[in-house]
Amino acid sequence: MAKRPTSADIARAAGVSKGAVSYALNGQPGVSEATRERILAIAAEMGFRPNLAARALNGASAGTIGLALCRPARVLGVEPFFMELISGIEAALAERSYGLTLQVVPDHAAEIAVYRRWSAERRVDGVLIVDLHRNDDRIDVIRELQLPAVVIAGPGDFGGLPQVWSDDAAAVTEAVEYLCALGHRTITRVGGMPELLHTEIRTRAFAEVCERLGVQHAVTVPADYTAEEGSRVTRRVLSAPGRPTALIYDNDLMAVAGLAVAQEMGIAVPGELSIVAWDDSMLCRIVHPPLTALSRDVPAYGTHAAHRLLELIATGTTTSLEDVAAHLVPRGSTATISSVRPD
C-alpha cells in the first residue's frame, strides 16, 4: 500500500506551498478561488486526509468528546437509558464527524483521574457529565482543567457549567396526581441512589405532592436501579402489613422486576396494585400488562446535550436547556383502586 499523502505531497503536485494547501483545505482566505479549487481537486484525487495528530499539535480540536460512565457494567448492559442516551449523542456527533470516547469507571475518583488524563493528553475536546451529586466533586476538577463540559442534570448550580435537564419534579407530580385521581391513597416509590441529584429532586417532589393531595402513606425506598434490588425491595414492600396500592419506580428495569414479584406473590396488577415506571423503554411494553410509564425521548435528550457541547467547544459559550419533561403514558398497569378493593 502506498504511503498516505501529506500536505507536502499535495503542495508539490499542485505546485504551491504547504501553507496554500492548508488555507485551501480549511476554507481560509489566502488563496485565490481558482487555486483553491485546483488544490481541492488534487487533494481529493490523491485521497488526502489531514493527519489528525498534526492538527491537534497546532491546537486544533481532537474531534472527540468524552463520556465517563460510573455505573457497574452489569447495570449498563441491561438498563436502556444509557444506551439510548449514547445513541442520541452519536446522532449529534455524526453530523460533525465527531467521535465519542467512552470510559466506564468504578467511582468518582477514577472518573476524575480520567478527566485529568483526557485533558492532559488532549484526547477529548470536551465532556458530557451525568449522574450529578449534590456538591459534586467532579465539577471543581472540570473547572480547574478548563475542560468544556455540559452537565446532563438539573436544575441546579454546577459551578456555572451549562446544563441540559428536564423537570423531574413535574413528572413525578403528574404521576402521583394521576394515581390519586384513580383513588390511590397509599403510594410507595422505589427510588434510585439517594446521592444522585435527580433522585433527591424526585424524592422531594414526591413528598410534596403526596402531602398536598393527602396521600396517607407516601414512602420512598432507596434502591440502585438494578433488577435484583427492584425485586428485593418490592418483595419487602408488598410483604409488609398495610401494603401500598400503587408503586412508582425510578427506572423501568426495577419496575419490570417489581411486576414479576407482584405476579409471583399472586397480587393482581392492576387489580390490586398499580405500577408506574420511570423511563419508558421497550421493557415497559413487552411485559404483561404493559407498564404505565413516565416517558421521555432519551435519545433526543442526548442529542441536545451533545449539540450544546459542540457549540461550547466551537464558540466558547453555550446556553442551558430545559428539555421537555417526562409525561405520563397510561397503559395496563394502572387502574382505579375502588373497583377491586373498595375502602
Place this chain on the structure above:
Amino acid sequence: MAKRPTSADIARAAGVSKGAVSYALNGQPGVSEATRERILAIAAEMGFRPNLAARALNGASAGTIGLALCRPARVLGVEPFFMELISGIEAALAERSYGLTLQVVPDHAAEIAVYRRWSAERRVDGVLIVDLHRNDDRIDVIRELQLPAVVIAGPGDFGGLPQVWSDDAAAVTEAVEYLCALGHRTITRVGGMPELLHTEIRTRAFAEVCERLGVQHAVTVPADYTAEEGSRVTRRVLSAPGRPTALIYDNDLMAVAGLAVAQEMGIAVPGELSIVAWDDSMLCRIVHPPLTALSRDVPAYGTHAAHRLLELIATGTTTSLEDVAAHLVPRGSTATISSVRPD
C-alpha cells in the same frame, strides 16, 4: 491555570535534554538509573503528561480502538448484547489506558467510510468488527487500509483476520436436543437477520440437528432482533394451524416479546409452549416464567476480543480464539410436552 508543562520544561527543571526526558519516561535505555529516577520524580511533581498528539505524530499509537455498530439506535438502546460486549471491551482497554471510540452507522457503506476516515486520520490503532456477513465487503477495505482488526465472528475465513468466536452450532444443537428429550417434535426458530453469518450458522445447525432427531416441523422464521418483530412473528406462528410446541429465539429481546404474545393469546408457558432464548441477560430472569436460555459470558467475549486486538496492535500478530460456547440454562419456560398435551 498554569500552562501544562512540556517535556522541555521537565528537561530544563532536571537539567537534562528533552531526549533524556523521553527515554526516562518511556523506560528506554539511554539514561542512567539515577537520572531516570530524578526525571521521573520531577515529571510527577510538575504533573507532566505527554501530549498525545505529539506522540502520535511520531508514529506512536493513538491509544484508542474503534468500534462501529451497524444497528438501528432503537435496537442498541434495548438489546443488552452490545452494551454487555462494550462493558467487556472497556474492561480490557482500561488495563492499558486505552480508549474506545464508538460510532453508530446506518449501513456498511457508511461503516466503510468510517474505517477510511479513522485510518487516514490515525484516530484509532485498530478496530473490532462485528456482525459479519458472508463475503463481507468490509474485510477487503480493512485489509487495504492495513488497519489492525479482530473479527468477532466465526468460524470462517475473513481474509486472514484473527477472529474471536464461539460455537453457535453446538449451542443450538444442545437446545434442540434438550427440547427433543422433553418430547417436542415441532419446533420453530425465530432467527436473526439472514444475511448475518452467525444467523446462517445457527440456521444450518438447527436444520441438521432437527433432521437427525426427527423433528417433524423445523422451521426458521427470519426476524430482525427487535421486540416488535419478535411479537409479530410469534403471533403469526402461534396463530397458524399445527402450531409448534417449542420456540427458539435468536436473542433475548424477541424471546421476551414472544412470551408476552403467548400469554396474551392464552397459551400456557411452559404447559403448552416451551421457549428458549439466545443470550441470557437480566431480561430472561425478570419475566414470568423466567426463560430457559443459551447463556454465555458476553462481557468476557468482548474482553477476549479486545485483548487480542491490543496484542495485534502491540506486536503485529495475534491468534484467533474459540471462546466457550453458549450453554443451556434451563428455567421455567421449558417443560415436557407430554404432560399437558399427550400426543
Place this chain on the structure above:
DNA sequence: CTGAAAGCGCTTACAG
C-alpha cells in the same frame, strides 16, 4: 551514558 539536531505533518504569522 548524555546532548544537540532533525523530523513527524500540519497551521499560522510574516514577508514579498
Place this chain on the structure above:
DNA sequence: CTGAAAGCGCTTACAG
C-alpha cells in the same frame, strides 16, 4: 494573493 519559515511537543537516530 502567494511563498518561505517557524513552531506545536514529542521521538529517535546521530555524535560526543
